[in-house]
Amino acid sequence: MGSTMRPWYAAARAMVKVVLRLCFRLRAEGVERVPSGGLLLVSNHASYLDPLAVGSVVPREIHYLARRSLFRGPMDGLLRSVNTIPTAREHPEPAALRKILELLASGQGVLIFPEGTRSADGKLQPAEPGAGFLAAQARVPILPVRIFGSFEALPRFSRFPRCVPIRVVIGSPYIPRQIERGESKKEYYRSLAEEMMARIGELR
8 A cells, every 4th residue: 555656746756856866966775675555754854855855766655744834825735736744843733643643554655854854064963752752653664764965955044956966865664663661651752763863874
């Protein structure tokens, strides 16, 4: 389940991929590791280009989160048509979390950025514990992804992109561990979130 692309999504993905290849020489490694079924993709986040880069190389339809302020005018329909879920700027709202869990339970793939927001310097940042909470509730495989070059191409405080190569590295899926006896839920969620960033950091 969750691997077939709808025609509109496939067309949009193909167009984005062409643009990213022409402008940023986009390339990907590890695409063959992407499984079917419910899947939580976790990636570093340094640029607005990140969801476009990941979505254009992952060979299946996935869903995304975006801050609610972007859903205005014609952008609202466009974003929703390509599986984008509106939420608060840095922390998913309860409604968004419920939607994500429903999608994962139905065999869909969802991309999140555990750091919560774009890195200001391009370096990996600590994960938000909410990412661990989501993993604990979903109980689906987690797929670590690391993006190289997107910060140099379009950093957080830049208005215009530069034609810098972007590379997406996809790791191996893993199942999050169970909570241990005597471990608090807060510690457990934090641990799961930290493991996400550790596995992202291992990708080269």
